[in-house]
Amino acid sequence: MSAGHQAMRCKQELLSNWGNFPRIEAEVCYPTCADDVRKEVLRCERVIARGNGRCYGDASLGTHVISMLGLNRVRHFDPCQGVIEVEAGVLLDQILDYVVPAGWFFHVTPGTRFITVGGAIACDVHGKNHPQKGCFSNWLLDFELLKADGSTVRCSRQENSELFWQTCGGMGWTGIILSARIQLMRINSIWLRQRVVKAPNLEALLLAFEAHRAWPYAVAWLDGLSRGGNLGRSLLFLSEHTEGSVSESLAFPRRKAFTVPPYAPSFLLNPVTIRAYNHFRFASAQEGERLIDLEACFYPLDRLRLWNRLYGRRGFIQYQFCLPETHAAQGMNQVLTLSHQQGIVPFLCVVKRHGDRPPEAVHSFPERGYSLALDFPRTSKLFSLIQQLDEVVWQLGGKIYLAKDVCSAPKLSRIYPQHFAPDKFWSLMRERLQHADDYQKKS
């Protein structure tokens, strides 16, 4: 928990986020203290904060980027109240080693623990328990924000509350989050009870989500290649924390991870191998219950480090949209059918159920209903497919998730970058959404 200041590094880099597209030349600075961040903000005309680059598209890319990874100190942890205060570049992964042994976990966590707290706030991330627990902002007590003029303000529900809500899900456009205090959730065990339910098609999946709504966590893997009567066949994973025993020692379980080598051959992932894998996964899945630990339940993908490399140099695009309950079946059906008709199939599909959005959380992605996330390898035909998917989602009153976006129509996000003042905090995404017409002409 000590603060050690080093001279700030700045260098030109070829930068991309998790989808490896787009890849741009950027000047990246690596401050290790708030003062250096302030100097950079004052020195540059336009900057954007970057966490760990785990958003998929262009949200933390820009010509001038401030990497927050060097602000990585845990300032204080209160093991009685379960409140932790950290600098914004701290990874969720780092927090787990402090809090799990003391019997605490996150109320809300996304599907990877390799994201920073600043990134979690700026995208207002959600987990598999949105109906019960909302987004990351629901459990955020307050944060320090560095503004364009170099001043720092504390934001909470009571203090500077408008700025608080603009910043949660505000994609870094209000300023730079320097530190935050988060309320954690009590756990007595690292074990969860998990039930697997097989759903032969999309309708059955949505019914299963409804029937099991009492489970705290629910997420479905969907076979994006199945068609006809099997369209949308899925495995629904439900889970809940167990009580544990007094003798259980609590530590975040860390299995040996495998790292995908650079430039892994992208031919490994193709419609034939994915079809075979999906068929095997669905057919071999056993319904029933078992015990799984925190890592297996919340972060299964993290075991294969840098799995994004499997998509090769061209990268991939995740298209995640949310639809109201009443239109979810129709919309997901249309989206999957359109992708099949055009011969562009998603390699990984995930469905989640969402609850009501608090009215103050103006920029949070989830709305009451369902979201579907589809991973598509990037091909030239994909952009025109996404335009068509956008139209389906728009017509049915849905929206897309900016944390994953790279080419959707600006209206789909239902966030208007031009309403954010000032213009200092500027990313490629902001440029794309704010100046959609000019941008499309240029590209």
Ligand SMILES: Cc1cc2nc3c(=O)[nH]c(=O)nc-3n(C[C@H](O)[C@H](O)[C@H](O)COP(=O)(O)OP(=O)(O)OC[C@H]3O[C@@H](n4cnc5c(N)ncnc54)[C@H](O)[C@@H]3O)c2cc1C
């Ligand atoms: C495998 C995987 C699974 C995922 N699962 C989920 C999920 O279940 N739910 C979900 O909601 N998301 C999920 N995501 C997306 C991810 O959680 C978010 O994109 C998250 O914001 C990434 O955080 P980051 O630290 O990597 O930030 P970056 O990706 O670097 O940046 C994301 C945004 O935050 C801004 N930002 C970062 N730091 C700061 C700061 N200090 N101050 C101001 N702005 C800042 C950036 O400008 C950018 O707009 C997943 C991503 C991956 C790779």
